[in-house]
Amino acid sequence: MSPEEREFEEELGAAFRALRERRGPCPSAEALSAYQAGSLEPGEADRVRAHVAVCGLCDSLLVRLKDFDAPGPPPSPVSWPAAERRMRARVFAGANPWWRRLGGLFWRPAPAYALAGIVLLAAVAVRRIADTPPAALRQHPARSIELQVSRSGEPGAPPEDFVVLSFWIPPRPGLRYSASLDGAPPSEIARDDGGGNFHVPYPAARAGKGRHRLLVAGTDRQTGKVEQQVQFEFEGAP
């Protein structure tokens, strides 16, 4: 510790700790927004002001909120197309998911039995792959990866054919996830919700007919260490 740091700690450390004691829980998103817009009742505004004075996290949020509506530079032309494709796939896949379109089948016995048969066969096939997991990798039941093909002619679909791989892995807080398809360099993927659902789009040509392998890795946001790895094997879309 430098002499300057020591002097600071000795003289002011106690006062800062006393401020921390007074901080209390952070206000809600609505209250912070309203405080910043000046639309809170005076008493409530005083409470938020007193909290922000001693809360580094809310202080930093309010500073960033000031610029929220200011016009900013356009998104980076390098990372934007991939980011836009991932987000668009999530938004538009969620709008009309294939399992909702299949919903009607379950009410009719014949198609339901046929579907159950297909699922059973698929599970058996998948089981054979799952029998030989690579060392040090936890093999997730591969039936939980699903393919949804989106053709460019469909309303709301992007201008090229693509495949969305949907899967679930046990959620772990504080991790950043990446996925690598068939050994390609990993790219960052975003979770679909607070839980462990992912919908990851790939150009249809990359997940065509044949076996494919998707390796998903969860890296600790703080330490950069790989904390979770799951591998899926699946049959591509014809």
Next chain:
Amino acid sequence: MPEESLVEKFQTTGEMKYFAELWRRYAGPAYGRLLRLLGDRAAAEDVTSDTFLRAMEGLRAGKYQRGNFAGWLFTIARRLGLNWRLSAAERYRGGGDRDRPAPPRDPEMRAQVESVLNQLADEHRIALKLLYIERLTFKEIAVHQGWTMKQVKTHVQNGRRMFLQVWTGRSSRTRGAGV
């Protein structure tokens, strides 16, 4: 087609091509805002997608009051972005109190520290609060603020220096006034 017509068409026909056009116009601006607010690309992607999913639901449920679609959309983005940051903040604090037991309180000194903090530049004030009040590590501050480690060190060092300048100036003024 003007945005209000797109909204109306989407609400009346349910056809995704109208919503896709709203996406084409506003996904970039929403993502840019969220990236500035959150300082994290993966989080900005998550929240941008959630924003549009909420907007889609809202339009279908008739929650949108006509007049300013972009403003309404960015309000949803702002609320979801703030919630994301606040729950991330809770994670930093989730590990229990990292402090030594709190010292005997001196209300006057506490108020003076608060007042000196308020006179500092944003980056100095925030760096000091995150380090000394929140007890975040340098690495955690870097992740939280989207700063490099070098920036964290600079802001903390300059913050301390500026704080001490105002602090000692304040006490010599107080002493001077007392004489």
